[in-house]
Amino acid sequence: MDAFRAHGFFVVRAFLDVAERAELRRACDAALLHARAHSLETGHSTPRISLLTDGATCAEDDPGAFERIAVFVGSGRVCELLAGLSRPREEETPRLKDAHYYHEQTRRDWDGDWHRDSQFGQPDPEIERAVVATTTAVHFRVALEDDDRLEIVPGSHARWDTADELRIRRGADRTTPDMPNAARVALRAGDACVFHAWSIHRATYRRAPVRRTIDALYAFARPAVRRWPSQAT
Numbered sequence: 401m402d403a404f405r406a407h408g409f410f411v412v413r414a415f416l417d418v419a420e421r422a423e424l425r426r427a428c429d430a431a432l433l434h435a436r437a438h439s440l441e442t443g444h445s446t447p448r449i450s451l452l453t454d455g456a457t458c459a460e461d462d463p464g465a466f467e468r469i470a471v472f473v474g475s476g477r478v479c480e481l482l483a484g485l486s487r488p489r490e491e492e493t494p495r496l497k498d499a500h501y502y503h504e505q506t507r508r509d510w511d512g513d514w515h516r517d518s519q520f521g522q523p524d525p526e527i528e529r530a531v532v533a534t535t536t537a538v539h540f541r542v543a544l545e546d547d548d549r550l551e552i553v554p555g556s557h558a559r560w561d562t563a564d565e566l567r568i569r570r571g572a573d574r575t576t577p578d579m580p581n582a583a584r585v586a587l588r589a590g591d592a593c594v595f596h597a598w599s600i601h602r603a604t605y606r607r608a609p610v611r612r613t614i615d616a617l618y619a620f621a622r623p624a625v626r627r628w629p630s631q632a633t
């Protein structure tokens with residue numbers, strides 16, 4: 401928790417043993433192979449596939465795959481790692497938002513954009529700034545193969561951008577290798593990492609080596625209650 405508060409991430413070495421890794425890898429690979437077979441893009445030139453949609457639709461190839469993945473990302477063992485990471489006014493129980501499988505590229509290498517996840521769907525930086533200051537969302541990931549693709553600016557989850565960071569992340573040069581103070585998070589197969597989704601981060605996508613990393617996203621903010629117009633009285 402101290403590492404998370406200070407840097408916005410921590411690594412748990414050897415979170416999965418060889419047998420656990422192999423079982424999850426079989427389930428996630430079934431989803432990836434299914435996605436690759438049914439699309440020219442998904443699973444090929446995308447950073448990741450969704451394990452909740454692509455995972456669910458591969459049931460005919462491997463009937464138990466979706467359940468194995470869902471049980472894992474909802475397990476007490478994973479959720480224990482997230483205990484105590486929420487802010488005082490948030491809920492303590494993490495809510496699963498999505499689960500993805502990051503994969504190697506099949507066609508070309510490319511560099512991802514520097515971003516905070518809080519910026520997605522949020523054109524107004526001042527509103528985004530309030531979201532960053534008051535809420536928590538975290539990625540839990542476990543590498544099924546060695547994975548050093550992720551880069552994070554340590555400590556950026558706990559403060560707003562410097563002028564350089566804002567220029568890069570919301571400007572025209574979002575893939576620059578020159579993000580100040582960025583650190584690479586190198587995971588060995590079986591290592592887990594928890595990082596704040598509002599941290600400034602990005603990854604670079606390569607055809608080699610093989611990349612197979614499960615990543616689940618959790619939020620702690622109280623869900624907004626939305627009503628359909630016909631229900632409003």
Ligand SMILES: O=C(O)CCC(=O)C(=O)O
Pocket residue numbers: 447502517539549550601602603604
């Ligand atoms: O590890 C990666 O490929 C980057 C992940 C990322 O940027 C994200 O999930 O927001």
